[in-house]
Amino acid sequence: MxxxxxxxxxxxxxxxxxxxxxxxxxGLKSHDTRRWRNHPHLSVSLAYLRDIFVxxxxxxxxxxxxxxxxxxxxxxxxxxxxxxxxxxxxxxxxVLGETVKSQRLRLSFHQSLSNVMNAQDEAIARNSAAQxxxxxxxxxxxxxxxxxVIVTHVGGVYGDRESALERFTEGYRRLPxxxxxxxxxxxxxxxxxxxxxxxxxxxTEVPLVFDYLHFLNHNAQGIPMMExxxxxxxxxxxxxxxxxxxxxxxxxxxxxEQTHSETSQKTRRLRxxxxxxxxxxxxxxQFVSFVxxxxxxxxxxFDVMLEAKAKDLAVLHLRKQMARFAPETMSE
Amino acid sequence: MTAEDNxxxxxxxxxVAVMNNRRDFSIARDQGWYRIPRERAPSRxxxxxxxxxxxxxxxxxxWAIHYYGPIRHFRIAPRGDLLPEEPDHPRVDELYYKIEIGxxxxxxxxxxxxRLRRITFIPTTLDRLLHAExxxxxxxxxxVEERLWRAFKxxxxxxxxxxxxxxxxxxxxxxxxxxxxxxxxxxxxxxEPSVENVHIIREQPRIEDYDLAAHGWTILRVPCSEIIDSLxxxxxxxxxxxxxxxxxxxxxxR
Numbered sequence: 001m002x003x004x005x006x007x008x009x010x011x012x013x014x015x016x017x018x019x020x021x022x023x024x025x026x027g028l029k030s031h032d033t034r035r036w037r038n039h040p041h042l043s044v045s046l047a048y049l050r051d052i053f054v055x056x057x058x059x060x061x062x063x064x065x066x067x068x069x070x071x072x073x074x075x076x077x078x079x080x081x082x083x084x085x086x087x088x089x090x091x092x093x094x095v096l097g098e099t100v101k102s103q104r105l106r107l108s109f110h111q112s113l114s115n116v117m118n119a120q121d122e123a124i125a126r127n128s129a130a131q132x133x134x135x136x137x138x139x140x141x142x143x144x145x146x147x148x149v150i151v152t153h154v155g156g157v158y159g160d161r162e163s164a165l166e167r168f169t170e171g172y173r174r175l176p177x178x179x180x181x182x183x184x185x186x187x188x189x190x191x192x193x194x195x196x197x198x199x200x201x202x203x204t205e206v207p208l209v210f211d212y213l214h215f216l217n218h219n220a221q222g223i224p225m226m227e228x229x230x231x232x233x234x235x236x237x238x239x240x241x242x243x244x245x246x247x248x249x250x251x252x253x254x255x256x257e258q259t260h261s262e263t264s265q266k267t268r269r270l271r272x273x274x275x276x277x278x279x280x281x282x283x284x285x286q287f288v289s290f291v292x293x294x295x296x297x298x299x300x301x302f303d304v305m306l307e308a309k310a311k312d313l314a315v316l317h318l319r320k321q322m323a324r325f326a327p328e329t330m331s332e
Numbered sequence: 333m334t335a336e337d338n339x340x341x342x343x344x345x346x347x348v349a350v351m352n353n354r355r356d357f358s359i360a361r362d363q364g365w366y367r368i369p370r371e372r373a374p375s376r377x378x379x380x381x382x383x384x385x386x387x388x389x390x391x392x393x394x395w396a397i398h399y400y401g402p403i404r405h406f407r408i409a410p411r412g413d414l415l416p417e418e419p420d421h422p423r424v425d426e427l428y429y430k431i432e433i434g435x436x437x438x439x440x441x442x443x444x445x446x447r448l449r450r451i452t453f454i455p456t457t458l459d460r461l462l463h464a465e466x467x468x469x470x471x472x473x474x475x476v477e478e479r480l481w482r483a484f485k486x487x488x489x490x491x492x493x494x495x496x497x498x499x500x501x502x503x504x505x506x507x508x509x510x511x512x513x514x515x516x517x518x519x520x521x522x523x524e525p526s527v528e529n530v531h532i533i534r535e536q537p538r539i540e541d542y543d544l545a546a547h548g549w550t551i552l553r554v555p556c557s558e559i560i561d562s563l564x565x566x567x568x569x570x571x572x573x574x575x576x577x578x579x580x581x582x583x584x585x586r
């Protein structure tokens with residue numbers, strides 16, 4: 001019954017977002033992708049980002065993940081001339097941050113796969129910390145509140161889980177305080193499940209991002225889903241709305257194109273999907289069940305980053321589907 | 333450096349901006365920047381290149397795009413900082429985008445506007461900029477819109493894309509306008525979102541909100557499915573409507 005629905009699970013307050021690329025309007029770029037010799041710059045990325053914000057405003061989308069390379073080459077050890085971009089863009093970041101606040105837009109970063117905080121190779125770990133620090137400085141320069149976070153995974157196992165977890169914790173503690181405040185930790189689909197990141201949370205207080213599909217793929221301790229979700233939601237500081245990642249597993253056939261190295265002949269092979277692959281859109285029935293289960297248990301309110309291959313189109317489509325299949329979520 | 337000797341993709345975004353006076357052109361050429369008032373900036377400003385559509389102030393170079401340059405930075409600054417020699421300008425304290433560019437380069441061939449129509453900003457790509465025969469080739473439409481545009485060119489139908497109309501503070505666009513001797517034909521594409529059942533908001537207000545018929549336009553609404561399934565039939569309908577209004581007025585307003 002609509003009257004029993006908690007207001008914070010209405011679509012008015014639960015933001016749905018998408019990562020990086022916009023598909024709904026051709027030609028919108030997520031950041032300056034030019035190679036170093038063509039002088040890419042954060043300020044050009046910010047102009048692209050501003051255009052995306054115009055689009056998000058028009059579509060009523062209030063959650064977005066920025067490209068991890070927003071500031072190109074900003075930590076590249078061999079290109080120091082790129083290192084001062086964030087300082088150079090102080091005004092532009094402040095002005096864009098005002099736009100973000102006026103649109104009540106929740107922004108985030110997500111660490112790319114090449115950034116591994118618990119890497120055994122110290123150079124890789126150091127560069128990962130530098131990347132996270134640069135992203136934290138961007139969020140700080142935009143004047144964004146604590147809900148704007150940088151999401152990362154624990155990293156690799158390297159044959160010794162305990163040491164791998166310990167290295168992450170040590171790396172986390174070495175980060176400057178303003179960077180630690182921005183970091184959030186996500187369960188992954190192979191190595192570190194919700195139980196592992198809860199362990200790290202107890203050591204560090206880092207807030208946890210529950211990833212639905214990763215949880216389905218890797219839940220070594222067999223924790224019931226809503227219990228795992230609750231553990232993650234309760235890890236966030238009071239007054240900061242948690243966020244959750246949601247995607248549906250791909251079920252469609254995959255077409256693999258291969259080019260023979262000697263003959264250049266192209267062949268197409270059909271493959272069944274893998275359970276870790278993201279579907280183009282979100283299964284509305286899965287999503288409604290998930291949201292309703294959380295509501296029934298009176299869990300803390302959260303925002304949802306939809307990790308679907310159709311990006312913003314998936315957000316728009318899910319909103320439409322929610323209105324049809326779960327109309328009680330559309331109003332208080 | 334030219335587009336050919338760097339590693340930029342042909343789909344690198346380009347912003348075509350209006351250059352309407354010689355002083356601003358000198359600033360772009362000699363000081364390497366162009367300005368856009370932040371409050372009145374178009375919905376798209378991000379680009380790797382900036383190109384200039386030159387207006388009537390430019391003599392033989394008027395009504396065409398001749399130059400473009402790589403974008404280096406986007407700055408935000410009050411107008412007074414950009415143009416300190418104008419301290420009494422009414423917008424002296426307003427924020428502007430200062431687009432800093434590298435050296436201007438000549439296009440292989442200029443891109444003319446065939447008609448005297450209002451040009452503001454056109455987001456396009458480097459590939460289109462380098463190969464366009466005229467302004468209408470620059471606009472990037474959906475798959476169906478592009479198909480219809482190619483058909484128009486093949487059949488010599490002299491249409492204007494994204495033809496602008498303005499009423500009070502609102503700007504409207506006609507997908508394709510054919511300006512004939514005895515009246516104008518508006519061709520409006522219907523049902524062309526990127527994904528048919530996902531609602532995509534259009535760039536401009538709906539043209540339905542502008543009373544085209546009251547302003548003397550003949551309106552042809554063409555479902556995109558018809559263009560896909562029966563392009564020759566669509567072209568026949570358009571040619572019939574054009575015939576009723578006389579042939580297109582070739583470059584009549586210069």
